[in-house]
Amino acid sequence: MRKIKYLTFAIIIVLLSLYLYENFIYYRFPFNPIKEYTSEPNIDFYFSRNLPNGEGITTKCQHANTCGLVLEYLSDLNLMPLKDNAAQGMLKYGNVTYFTGMLKFNESDKIFISDISIDTPNILRIYSPINGFKGGYYKIMDSKFDYNYIYNLTGDTEE
Template sequence: MKKIKYLAFGISIVLLSFYLYKNFIYYSIPFNPIKEYASESKIDFFMTKNIPDGEGINTKCKDTNTCDLVLEYFSDLKLVPIKDKAAYEMFKYENSTFYTGMLTFNESDKILISDISIDSPNLLHISSSIDGFKSGYYKIVDSTFDYNYIYNLISETET
């Protein structure tokens, strides 16, 4: 009988720990999912500036050195995951200019960086076609997203 009590107590402690990690601790640990891909070669970067009236301005990075600088910038961001509900409260969708970017590795693996708003430059959504990638909303800690740096870094504009 004592063994069953200890087993039940142990299982409840493990479940409580898992719940606390998944709902609180995970969202306080800095983590940048792009950092794992910082050493990749053969990358492309595509960025769209979405204007409120429905138009978009597309830019594409064709120079390898420039693409490396863009990847370095994204991988050096100090990010903390945040819950989707908190992100929706922070992000202003209506009448907002926002950016969407895509990193492509070896022509098949893609990382989509979206919902980068001029009004909320410290919030972004990162998702990927790569198996095991930790998709979700991330808050930039200690800085804001410098969209002018990225946009000016890419010299060729296609509309």
């Protein structure tokens, strides 16, 4: 009987710890999920500028060293995870220009970067179907997303 009581207590402590981590502690420390992929050898990067009138312009990195610079820029961002409802409150929707990007590793692994608007360039969403990827909304802590730098790196070539 004592073993069941201790086992129940241990399970409750573990579940409470997981709940606290997932809902409070995780959002207190900077984390950049792209950093784990900086050593990938073959990457492509697509970047789209979506205009308010519904038109979009998509560019692609033309050279491996350019894609490396983009990956380096993205992995060096100081990101703080945000809860989805907090991020939704910070984002400005409407008739604005926004940007999306996609990192493609090999043939199947992709990381998507979206919800980057000109009005809120310090909030972005990073997500991926890769198992174990910590996706969600992130706030850039020490700067703003430099979409002009990324757009200039990718060039003016449409895909």
